[in-house]
Amino acid sequence: MKRPQSGITLLIPFLLVMTVFFMAPLCIALGYSFMAAEPMGGVRPEFSLAGYQRFFYSIETDGSLTWDTRYLQIIYSSTKLAVISTFICILIGFPMAWFMATRPAKQRDFWMIVVTIPFWTNLLIRTYAWILILRRDGVINTALDKTGIVDAPLELLYTPFAIGLGLVYSYLPFMILPIYSSLERMDWRLIEAAQDLYATRLRILWHVVLPACMPGLLGGIILVFIPTVGSFLAADLLGGGKQMMLGNLIENQFDKGRNWPFGAAISVIMTAVVMVGLLLIARRGQGLKGVVG
Amino acid sequence: MSDRLIIQSVTKFFGSAGNPVRAVDDLSLSVRENEFFTLLGPSGCGKTTLLRLIAGLESCDQGQILLDGVDIAALPANERPVNTVFQSYALFPHMTVADNIGFGMRMQGKDKKDIEKATAESLDLMRMQGFGERYPSELSGGQQQRVALARALVNQPKILLLDESLSALDYKLRKDMQIELKRLQRETEITFIFVTHDQEEALSMSDRIAVMERGRIGQLGTPQEIYHRPVSRYVADFIGICNFVEASSLGLSETGTIGFRPEDATLLIREGQQPETPGPIIQGRLDALTYHGAVTYYKVTLDSGESVTVADHEKLPVNVDDRVRVALLPDMLIRCAA
Numbered sequence: 001m002k003r004p005q006s007g008i009t010l011l012i013p014f015l016l017v018m019t020v021f022f023m024a025p026l027c028i029a030l031g032y033s034f035m036a037a038e039p040m041g042g043v044r045p046e047f048s049l050a051g052y053q054r055f056f057y058s059i060e061t062d063g064s065l066t067w068d069t070r071y072l073q074i075i076y077s078s079t080k081l082a083v084i085s086t087f088i089c090i091l092i093g094f095p096m097a098w099f100m101a102t103r104p105a106k107q108r109d110f111w112m113i114v115v116t117i118p119f120w121t122n123l124l125i126r127t128y129a130w131i132l133i134l135r136r137d138g139v140i141n142t143a144l145d146k147t148g149i150v151d152a153p154l155e156l157l158y159t160p161f162a163i164g165l166g167l168v169y170s171y172l173p174f175m176i177l178p179i180y181s182s183l184e185r186m187d188w189r190l191i192e193a194a195q196d197l198y199a200t201r202l203r204i205l206w207h208v209v210l211p212a213c214m215p216g217l218l219g220g221i222i223l224v225f226i227p228t229v230g231s232f233l234a235a236d237l238l239g240g241g242k243q244m245m246l247g248n249l250i251e252n253q254f255d256k257g258r259n260w261p262f263g264a265a266i267s268v269i270m271t272a273v274v275m276v277g278l279l280l281i282a283r284r285g286q287g288l289k290g291v292v293g
Numbered sequence: 294m295s296d297r298l299i300i301q302s303v304t305k306f307f308g309s310a311g312n313p314v315r316a317v318d319d320l321s322l323s324v325r326e327n328e329f330f331t332l333l334g335p336s337g338c339g340k341t342t343l344l345r346l347i348a349g350l351e352s353c354d355q356g357q358i359l360l361d362g363v364d365i366a367a368l369p370a371n372e373r374p375v376n377t378v379f380q381s382y383a384l385f386p387h388m389t390v391a392d393n394i395g396f397g398m399r400m401q402g403k404d405k406k407d408i409e410k411a412t413a414e415s416l417d418l419m420r421m422q423g424f425g426e427r428y429p430s431e432l433s434g435g436q437q438q439r440v441a442l443a444r445a446l447v448n449q450p451k452i453l454l455l456d457e458s459l460s461a462l463d464y465k466l467r468k469d470m471q472i473e474l475k476r477l478q479r480e481t482e483i484t485f486i487f488v489t490h491d492q493e494e495a496l497s498m499s500d501r502i503a504v505m506e507r508g509r510i511g512q513l514g515t516p517q518e519i520y521h522r523p524v525s526r527y528v529a530d531f532i533g534i535c536n537f538v539e540a541s542s543l544g545l546s547e548t549g550t551i552g553f554r555p556e557d558a559t560l561l562i563r564e565g566q567q568p569e570t571p572g573p574i575i576q577g578r579l580d581a582l583t584y585h586g587a588v589t590y591y592k593v594t595l596d597s598g599e600s601v602t603v604a605d606h607e608k609l610p611v612n613v614d615d616r617v618r619v620a621l622l623p624d625m626l627i628r629c630a631a
């Protein structure tokens with residue numbers, strides 16, 4: 001069936017928003033990253049690689065440069081946390097999406113609403129709420145103490161665990177919904193065909209269901225990984241600022257650090273890291289030719 | 294020939310606990326080795342449910358399913374040595390044709406070389422050489438059908454189950470595939486159980502047919518038995534066109550209804566014309582005629598008010614509203630229960 005043709009005018013609002021609020025800031029950040037810093041914040045309009053230099057080297061008292069991996073380690077730990085959080089989101093989100101997709105059509109809408117309930121409240125407030133749950137005299141520790149399971153309160157807040165928990169909690173719906181939408185469109189007769197062809201349940205999951213919901217799974221991974229790798233809210237509130245994440249590092253440079261070119265340089269590096277990740281996913285997606293057409 | 298499959302008093306309920314519907318109702322039948330067996334009936338008669346019970350995609354509520362003497366009713370689908378060609382083909386869209394065909398053998402942990410060899414052979418058998426690396430979305434309906442057949446047959450199942458497998462194809466392709474299926478069944482010597490609602494298809498392909506009616510078997514027999522000696526009006530009506538008139542309208546001394554096929558009657562258009570075989574003759578008026586190429590159907594309203602259809606290979610020089618007589622072949626009269 002031929003699709004109706006529509007004019008390019010429909011694109012204009014989107015292009016306008018993207019240009020003004022996305023492309024322009026990105027270009028400004030790219031430009032700032034190659035400029036010199038003003039001592040009180042802002043940039044001096046002259047070419048400088050100081051921002052990038054600072055990321056990879058530390059300046060000794062005699063002015064010489066030494067290779068410094070501290071900032072690379074922040075990238076590493078942020079990426080690691082994002083990968084782990086994304087993975088946990090898949091482990092929790094996939095069974096949930098499967099559960100939703102196998103409900104009768106009428107019940108699915110109800111579960112959709114349940115999944116999106118957290119969006120009714122602001123993310124900042126929801127993240128604060130976790131502090132009340134996790135702190136030494138919080139809900140969990142009080143309960144554990146009352147039931148006598150632990151003698152001393154557990155250190156839950158201000159740990160990497162708390163950051164991961166906050167990230168998984170915040171971004172789980174972004175994993176569930178795309179997977180659900182793929183599963184809902186999946187041809188369930190394929191599962192019967194695989195059963196008929198001697199496949200066990202695990203093999204049906206691996207050889208039939210996963211390939212069929214790969215577009216949704218990839219979408220979910222992108223939607224969860226990108227925000228988590230740059231998030232600073234969870235690290236700030238639940239990590240107590242003890243563990244520096246990429247997002248916090250960037251935030252600091254524009255705020256307390258007053259080194260805008262450095263902040264811009266980190267942003268550019270982070271964007272590059274994410275783009276490499278997306279390219280890898282996109283190349284992996286080439287194998288999906290048969291699914292998408 | 295011995296029995297490959299024996300179905301013993303199998304019942305399957307659908308619907309809610311308060312209002313159960315018997316999709317398959319205390320049904321028993323047996324299918325022989327190397328037989329082309331057809332389950333025929335209108336939609337909702339339980340034929341597809343029965344097929345899915347044999348495949349293991351549904352579980353029986355009562356009864357036994359014996360395959361080569363072993364009860365397989367409790368086995369899950371992936372442990373039954375039977376394979377299905379689905380109505381929608383259900384080819385895996387993310388796999389090439391070759392990977393689709395090899396899927397069953399891979400799942401059984403067969404040797405990689407054996408799989409490649411068997412896949413190539415079955416592509417040959419299906420006359421699909423050179424299509425191994427394509428994806429299902431790049432194939433026509435008829436080609437997808439062949440791949441679905443190859444994917445099932447390559448496992449050399451004890452029974453091949455075909456669920457309305459030809460109904461998605463257009464008329465000419467369907468005719469070709471009917472011949473193709475018969476050839477495959479002869480060459481592979483595998484027992485085929487074929488589900489269809491198309492009586493013509495059933496008659497032309499089957500060794501035996503089970504006509505199903507509301508979860509039970511209306512009649513089981515060869516195509517000739519089913520066509521010429523239907524045991525009930527339901528079967529006679531479902532298989533081809535059948536006329537029913539009161540015995541008294543034919544001038545017969547018996548009571549009840551007499552059936553006859555359109556081709557077992559001759560239209561007499563001239564005064565005093567005698568049929569080649571003497572038999573009952575009924576008077577009437579030509580109501581309509583429809584030309585079908587090889588055959589012309591004449592719809593006649595009898596003087597008793599009943600309406601019958603007569604088939605003739607020739608287009609006779611007769612007009613609507615002419616007085617005609619219908620001569621019946623006495624050996625071909627169908628006497629069956631209402």
